[in-house]
Amino acid sequence: MRAVFVGASSTTQATAAMLLQRGHEVVIIECVKEKIDSVSETLDCGYLHGDGSRPLVLREADPEHTERLFCLTNNDQSNILASLVGRTLGFKHVVCKIQDAELIHLCIELGLEDLIIPSQTIGRNLADMFEGQDPGDLSAKIRGDARLFSFVVKGNEAGALQDLALPAHTRVVCLYRGDRFALPDDGSILKVGDEVVLVTDEGGRAKLEARWAPIADE
DSSP: OEEEEESOOHHHHHHHHHHHHTTOEEEEEESOHHHHHHHTTTOOSEEEESOTTSHHHHHHTOGGGOSEEEEOOSOHHHHHHHHHHHHHHTOSOEEEEOSOGGGHHHHHHTTOOOEEOHHHHHHHHHHHHHTTOOOOOGGGGOOTTOEEEEEEOOGGGOEEGGGGOOOTTOEEEEEEETTEEEOOOTTOEEOTTOEEEEEEOHHHHHHHHHHHSOOTTO
């Protein structure tokens, strides 16, 4: 399979090295030529010199034949913009890294559900480890056809949780209201701004994306 990375960050380099070792094709987009020269000494993969948030550069990375686009620069705004442009150009799956947790809801509202928030993940795992708990992330335990999906409730969706009319094989896992976590029940009432986390299968995810993902050119 083929993976494209925007930004030759340390995260990119570590992930790319593993993918290359497993026999996958890797392309790294980087706007600093000196960084490409340095990284190319250790990573034998494809490189594109340019701004990965620009349509012309991302189009050159061949979205049609790429399994996943990873936007992993050290700038949140650049990653979000590159993710949105990449989705518009037809990349099948887009992964966006952000450092500022305040941007999580914005990303979800923009349809960028595949988020990496390193500070939160590391902090949570270290706190769990300190308390003697298994630091394994939930996403690592989702196997087979199971998929996670989340969306932010808008005005016309506020109301009884049971009125959401979800696809078959789809269940609500939890709710976030601000920073507060809640386990829902049949009587739960959704409010505007709530983040709803679902577990579904591949068919259900496609229907959920069609319903909640924004139109790319809006």
